[in-house]
Amino acid sequence: MKHIYSQEEIDKILLRFKNNNTFICAFLTACYTGMRTGEVFALTWDDIDLENKIIKINKTVYSKIKDDKGRWFLGTTKTNDSCREVFICDTLYKILSNYKEKQKLLKKKYGRKYKKYELEPIKNEYGKINEYKIVEGKYKNLKSVEMVFTKNNGLYVGTDIIKYPFKIIHNELRIKNCRFYDLRGSYATKILRNGAEIRDVADILGHSRIETTENYYISSSDETRKEANDMLEEIMKSDVIDEIMNY
Structure with missing residues (x-):
């Protein structure tokens, strides 16, 4: 079941994890871009153009059976339309910039113990590279x-990095049945409710069909229904109605 995060829930989560820089940055990246979970955790710094405020989405991360080199792989996005660029708003720009600076300081702090990674190309049965394995930087x-x-310390654990925070979100914060992925639907629902064009939202989410956006990422809740009702009340404000109401 899809969960649409209220602003109160988002604020509660941010306050609880304000000292967990990685989780906060990943959480807000999803909040402000509507990216899929695998797309968020597949991001490399080459994908983030802070100067031009653009994120290039061109891959996703997934796990396979672990061997001595690890278990995380980078592959192509869900569809051709999933390869896209999304704009970085001013708030997310500050969050990503601050996070990058903190990461640089951690690299200096850990020195040689800071984990480094490389990409090992994996070929399919036809000899074509169709994915890359993320391996520790030992292979020149x-x-x-x-x-x-x-x-x-630079250790990359893919989407596992959100497992413990979400246990806290479910059990301590009592926000039940929510997932990291639900930030995507929350993003779509909120910006559509505030006047965004559905074609623009579909492009941002990487949907080739507008129907996908309509059917799977626009949700109704008590909060949104109340907002819709309040919106009509605002539209219909008039002196005559005020007079009748107070008659």
């Missing part, structure tokens, strides 16, 4: 990569 012939969302 591989391309180095800077994953955005890591632990303080």
Whole structure:
């Protein structure tokens, strides 16, 4: 069941995890862009153009059976339309910039103990590279990569990094049945309710069909129904109605 985050819930989560820089930054990146979970945690710093305030979305992360090199892989996005660019708003720009600076300080703090990663190309049965394995930086012939969302020592654990925070969200904060992925639907619902064009929202989410956005990412809740009702009340304000109401 889809969960639409209220602003009160978002604020509660942010206050609870204000000292967890990685979770906060990942959470707000999803809040402000509507990216899929796998797309958020596949981000490398090469994908984030802070100067032009753009995020390039061109891959997703997923796990497979673990071996001595790890278990996280980068592959293509869900569809061709999923490859896209999204704009970084001023708030997210500050959040990402601050996070990047903190990460630089952590690299200095840990020095050689800071984890580094490379991408190992994986070929399919036809000899074509169709995915990359994220491996620790021990292989000089591989391309180095800077994953955005890591632990303080640089350790990359993919989407596992949100498991513990969500246990706290469910059990301590008592926000039940919510997932990280639900930030995507919350994003779509909120900006559509505030006047965004559905074609623009579909493009931002990486949907080729507007129907997908309409059917799966626009949700109704007590809060949104009340907002809609309040909106009509505002539209219909008039002196005559005020007079009748007070008659």
